[in-house]
Structures are given as C-alpha cells and as structure tokens.
Amino acid sequence: MAATRRIAVYNGKGGCGKTTIAWNLAMGLARRASTLLVDADPQGSLGHWADWAERDGHYAIAFCEWAAFDERLQQHHRYQVYDCPPRLDEPEIDGILGQADVVLMPVLPSPLDLWASRRSAELLRRLQGRRPGLQAFFLLNQVEPQSALSRASQSAMETMGLPVLPVRIGRRAIYRNAAVEGLSVYHMGQRATAATDEMERLIEEVLK
Numbered sequence: 001m002a003a004t005r006r007i008a009v010y011n012g013k014g015g016c017g018k019t020t021i022a023w024n025l026a027m028g029l030a031r032r033a034s035t036l037l038v039d040a041d042p043q044g045s046l047g048h049w050a051d052w053a054e055r056d057g058h059y060a061i062a063f064c065e066w067a068a069f070d071e072r073l074q075q076h077h078r079y080q081v082y083d084c085p086p087r088l089d090e091p092e093i094d095g096i097l098g099q100a101d102v103v104l105m106p107v108l109p110s111p112l113d114l115w116a117s118r119r120s121a122e123l124l125r126r127l128q129g130r131r132p133g134l135q136a137f138f139l140l141n142q143v144e145p146q147s148a149l150s151r152a153s154q155s156a157m158e159t160m161g162l163p164v165l166p167v168r169i170g171r172r173a174i175y176r177n178a179a180v181e182g183l184s185v186y187h188m189g190q191r192a193t194a195a196t197d198e199m200e201r202l203i204e205e206v207l208k
C-alpha cells in the first residue's frame with residue numbers, strides 16, 4: 001500500500017472548528033483512498049454522522065471512537081483523521097497526537113482567539129521536541145472572505161512559533177448547513193464550490 005498519512009485536528013480551545021474540519025477533510029480524503037475517521041472526543045460530535053457516512057455509497061469512510069481504537073485498524077486505511085477533544089490533558093492528548101504525522105490546529109483569526117490557543121501550541125512544540133518528525137500547523141478557520149489578517153493576529157501566531165498553512169478556511173454557511181443535514185460540503189453540489197475548493201487545497205497541503 002502507498003504511504004499512509006495520519007492527520008490530527010487539535011486545539012485545546014473549544015469551538016474553533018476541529019470537528020467541522022476533521023469531518024470534511026476525511027470526506028475529501030475518502031474520495032482518493034480508504035479513510036478512517038477517529039472520534040477522539042468523548043462528546044462524540046461525529047457520532048451522528050458516522051453511521052450515515054459508513055453506508056454512503058460514494059465516499060464511504062470507516063469510523064471509530066478513540067475508546068475502541070486499535071492500532072491494527074490503521075493498517076487497512078491509507079488516510080486517517082483524528083478529531084481531538086478541546087482539552088489540554090497532556091497524557092491523553094499525547095496518546096492521540098502520538099498517532100499523527102501531521103497536526104492541524106484550527107484557530108479563529110482574532111488576536112483574542114489566537115492567544116487562547118497559546119497553551120495548545122506549547123503542548124505541540126513540546127511534543128515536537130520529543131518527535132522531531134511531527135509536523136504541526138495553524139489553520140485559520142472562519143476567515144471572512146477578502147478580509148486581511150490583522151497585524152496583531154499575525155504577530156500572535158509568529159510568537160507561538162508554529163507555521164501557518166497558506167490555505168485558509170472561510171466562514172461559510174454551507175459548512176453549517178451541510179452539518180445540519182449530516183452531510184459534508186462534498187455532498188452539497190454547486191453552492192459548495194468555494195468550500196470544496198478550499199478543502200481540496202487543504203488536502204494538497206496535508207499530503208505534501
């Protein structure tokens with residue numbers, strides 16, 4: 001089997017888009033190769049999508065909860081996506097992130113939100129100290145189309161010392177609408193083109 005890619009979506013701060021990004025990313029990856037989505041958040045936000053997604057004939061994904069995760073499962077899937085809980089509990093988070101080749105840290109593009117991610121960025125950098133091959137990036141989410149990132153936001157990210165992915169995820173109603181229907185943006189037709197385009201750019205970045 002070609003090289004696998006394991007992607008964790010993590011930020012100890014709540015509500016920055018981890019589940020939204022993990023879900024749509026997994027559905028986009030599933031169009032390329034067999035994909036496993038791991039719900040590592042005991043809130044189980046992905047649960048209501050999972051049954052449906054496993055049955056979907058077009059872009060089926062495999063799904064499991066972290067509590068039931070077994071490393072043997074990984075052998076069967078080229079791509080794996082981990083949706084992390086909004087916690088900083090180090091041994092547990094280390095265990096989940098320990099499975100990953102690349103960690104995406106979604107952040108909202110405001111200085112206050114960014115600073116709230118500081119401890120998560122520190123945790124990631126400690127982890128990178130122990131595992132130098134681990135890649136970790138900020139991923140700006142809910143960016144207003146055409147808005148420039150403020151100098152304060154830029155400097156907050158520079159201070160925290162993680163690189164920022166060039167692709168930004170826009171603030172788009174289609175992400176919410178798709179979620180309400182239990183679908184991904186890939187299932188929403190023409191009106192989701194901007195969203196699927198940016199998810200495709202994200203996929204290109206994480207597969208580099």
Ligand SMILES: Nc1ncnc2c1ncn2[C@@H]1O[C@H](COP(=O)(O)OP(=O)(O)OP(=O)(O)O)[C@@H](O)[C@H]1O
Pocket residue numbers: 013014015016017018019020021041045084085086141142143169170171172173175176179
């Ligand atoms: N790019 C986006 N455009 C519009 N709405 C978004 C976007 N990303 C996330 N949202 C909305 O923001 C809210 C929080 O997103 P989500 O649940 O994915 O965050 P989370 O980081 O997983 O939260 P938690 O920390 O509680 O697990 C949801 O209502 C979601 O629909």
Ligand SMILES: [Mg+2]
Pocket residue numbers: 018019020041045083084
């Ligand atoms: Mg979540």
